[in-house]
Every structure is written in C-alpha cells, then in structure tokens.
Amino acid sequence: MKKCFFCEQEYDKLSLEHSIPQFLGGANSDEKFKKINLCRNCNSTLGLQVDARFARSFLIALNLDKVFNIKYFPMSSLDTSEKPQIEQLITNTQSIEIYFGKNASILWVKENTQDFKPLVGGNPIRAKQNSNMYIFISQSETSLSFQDIKDILSEISYEFKKIKKANFMLCIDINIASQNEHQIDLDDFLDNNFPNRKVDNRHSIKFMHEFNENEKFLADLLRPSANGYKFIPTLKEDDVLRFLSKLFLGILAGYLGNEFTEQKVGKDLISIMKTFSSDEVIDKEIMEKMNLNLKDDSDKRFSQDTISIVILLKENLINGILEIGDFFAQMNICHKNDLSHEQLDKLNMSEKFYEICNLPQGLLIKFNKEINGFEELSLQDFFISMLPNSAIKAIEQLKTKLSKKPESKFI
Numbered sequence: 001m002k003k004c005f006f007c008e009q010e011y012d013k014l015s016l017e018h019s020i021p022q023f024l025g026g027a028n029s030d031e032k033f034k035k036i037n038l039c040r041n042c043n044s045t046l047g048l049q050v051d052a053r054f055a056r057s058f059l060i061a062l063n064l065d066k067v068f069n070i071k072y073f074p075m076s077s078l079d080t081s082e083k084p085q086i087e088q089l090i091t092n093t094q095s096i097e098i099y100f101g102k103n104a105s106i107l108w109v110k111e112n113t114q115d116f117k118p119l120v121g122g123n124p125i126r127a128k129q130n131s132n133m134y135i136f137i138s139q140s141e142t143s144l145s146f147q148d149i150k151d152i153l154s155e156i157s158y159e160f161k162k163i164k165k166a167n168f169m170l171c172i173d174i175n176i177a178s179q180n181e182h183q184i185d186l187d188d189f190l191d192n193n194f195p196n197r198k199v200d201n202r203h204s205i206k207f208m209h210e211f212n213e214n215e216k217f218l219a220d221l222l223r224p225s226a227n228g229y230k231f232i233p234t235l236k237e238d239d240v241l242r243f244l245s246k247l248f249l250g251i252l253a254g255y256l257g258n259e260f261t262e263q264k265v266g267k268d269l270i271s272i273m274k275t276f277s278s279d280e281v282i283d284k285e286i287m288e289k290m291n292l293n294l295k296d297d298s299d300k301r302f303s304q305d306t307i308s309i310v311i312l313l314k315e316n317l318i319n320g321i322l323e324i325g326d327f328f329a330q331m332n333i334c335h336k337n338d339l340s341h342e343q344l345d346k347l348n349m350s351e352k353f354y355e356i357c358n359l360p361q362g363l364l365i366k367f368n369k370e371i372n373g374f375e376e377l378s379l380q381d382f383f384i385s386m387l388p389n390s391a392i393k394a395i396e397q398l399k400t401k402l403s404k405k406p407e408s409k410f411i
Helices: 040-055 058-068 084-089 146-159 174-178 186-193 213-222 237-256 258-262 264-273 284-290 341-346 352-356 379-385 389-403
Strands: 072-077 094-101 104-111 131-137 166-170 204-207 307-314 317-324 327-335 361-368 373-378
Touching: 040 058, 040 237, 058 072, 058 317, 058 327, 084 213, 094 146, 104 146, 131 146, 131 213, 146 166, 146 174, 146 186, 174 186, 237 258, 237 264, 237 284, 237 307, 237 317, 237 327, 237 341, 258 264, 264 327, 284 327, 361 379, 373 379
Parallel strands: 131 166, 166 204
Antiparallel strands: 072 094, 094 104, 104 131, 307 317, 307 361, 317 327, 361 373
8 A cells, every 4th residue: 555645545556647747748757757656636636736737827838839849839818808709609618728830820719617717728627528729720711722721730630639529610711722723623622631521530620611600700700810819828926836846846756765755845845735726825934935936047047948957955955946948947945954864865965075166966857859858967967067177177186185085075
C-alpha cells in the first residue's frame, strides 16, 4: 500500500504523475520525475485546478508557443459582454476560444465553466464534449484551390488530433473557390475528399452553404475584421505560486525521494497547492514568505528560447526558478537548514569551495529541443562553462591548492 501525498489515503496502485507536466515536455523527462505518490483522483484534480490554470493563461500559452512553435496559437476566450447578438446564439455554458494560425483563424464554440472562461483552452473536462470550430481561412476564396482547402483542413485536423468531438465549420464560399478549378466538379471534390462530410474519423465538416440560419449569423458575427477581437488575458499570482509549489515539490521528491513530501518543507508546498479553489486566495503571509517574483532580470536568465527549471542556493535560501521562453518566475522554497546535509549533497548544494568562490550551487534542468527532452546539469558546471578560460583555470588551480590543505573540507 502506498499513501497519496495529497489526500493522504492509501492505495494498492497509484497514478502516473509527471512532476514536470507534459505541457512543458515532461513526457520525455527522467523516470525519477514520474514516481511521486499521487492517486488517480488527486492527479486529475491537480491537473485541472493547478496545472491547467497555469498552462492555459494567455502569457504562458504565448511563451509555450515560442518554445514549441504551435501552429494554431490559442489566445483566450472571446469577450462577448459587449456583443449580445453573439450571446443569444450560444448557451450560457459555452464560451468561444480564439486560435490564430498562419493559414486560418479558428473560433471554437465549446462547453466551458465560468471560472475557466478567461483561460486559454477553457475547462479541459468540458472540452471533451461536442463542439463547433468556425474556421476562417486567411487566403481569399478567389485565389483558393481545392488542394489549398484540403491541406489547411488536414493541418488543423492534425493540430487538434486529441479533440474527438469537434465539428469543422468552414466559413468560406466554396462555390467561389470552385470557380478556380476548371476540371474538377465541386460535388465530386466534396464526395471524394470528405465522404459523409468527414475530415477524418474524429472531425466532421460542414460547408458554409450547408449552415442553418443561426450558424450563418454566428459566422458573420465571428468573422475576423480590422478591429480584431476583444479578449481578457490573465495570469493570477496565486495560480503561479500553486503551480510552482507543485512543480518544485515533484522535482525535489524526484531527487530526495517520496519521503520529502512528509517533511515540513514538502507539507508547506502541499498546503499551498490545496488552496486551489477559485474563491480561495493564498494568505498574504504565505505570499510574502515565498517571495514570488515575476520580474525578469534578463542579465541573469538561464535561457530565453526554451524551458529551464532551476533549484538554486542563494544566501542560505533555496530558490526555485521557472523560465518558459520570455516568462520568468522565482519563489523561495525553504531555508538551507530545513534540509539535511545528505539532501543538500543530492541537490549539489554542499560544496564549501563554491560557496567561498561565490558561485551558485544547485541544479539546472533544461529542455533541449534537439533531443526533445530534458538535460540535467549542476549549476556550478553551468556557470563555470560560461567563464573565460583564464577564470576556469584559476578556479581549478585554487581548488587543487586548497584541497591539499588537511584542514580544508569542501564537501
């Protein structure tokens, strides 16, 4: 029997939890980051209430796009408060998500919950229900070929391959496009390429000449214009701190073992995660203790084009840093004295020599696009590698010299 760290109930079998979430590339992380004790129900709850609230905020989605080059970039929910005509055409349980791509814009009418409406992608549980994607191809109908249409729909279908109940609502006049084709009959094209009006086994398709009156009216209201769309990007500090607490709990448990979740430091991080209710605000005293910092100091960045997760010893405080593209977040995890010497050693934080040299100590976990996975480095090695050769040589000479003194102990 194993105990779930979150609900503290015991189970014969626990769920697979990615301490580095899959939206950060965690599927290809080291196995030690997939062993934290979490039951299926708590895994689902934290995925929805902690991971999704962070990952689906506009700022994070924007920076994930910079790292992973998402073809159809999710913006946010469309603000329909000033457009009562749109609100009359959708239900009060639906929202409209905006996705922009090079070849098309997508306005996705889908089931959602009120607390997830400001977040990119909405509530992922409700997203599994049937929905309509209104697709506006960027290219004019007068210059579109049938092959262009087929290629763009295939591209969208691939990008949304995990969505099983989406209807593609193609908002172009297919009859105008058909005039560009001199040897292909429109009906033959539709029947041969979209049999039974299916793009694939997941997505059905409806062409504009097949829309009912409400669908036509909604398509006209949603059509991109020079004025653009009004939406409300948001990123709450509480959501950031909850996610960072979950992330660094998992990272530290990966290096120190599941028993870390039973220590005071682990329990403090878990207590922050448990404030996930949308109506609950993290206590001001806790916010001050954790000293959440979202101000990017570009001179001290580990990377600006990928994902970096850092555990850093600084002035006797152990800090956690997360960088995603241009996004930067830092929090205090605990005091150095809250961990044992053995634990500090596992985190590369016990060498006195580097403390004397005023070199940062800790760990860097960095996403490498070439291998589509994470690399792990000691911070000491990372910073030394950035120094000029003369400085590296001086450090090596000093370490050799001091190590010869019997009274000098660096580890």
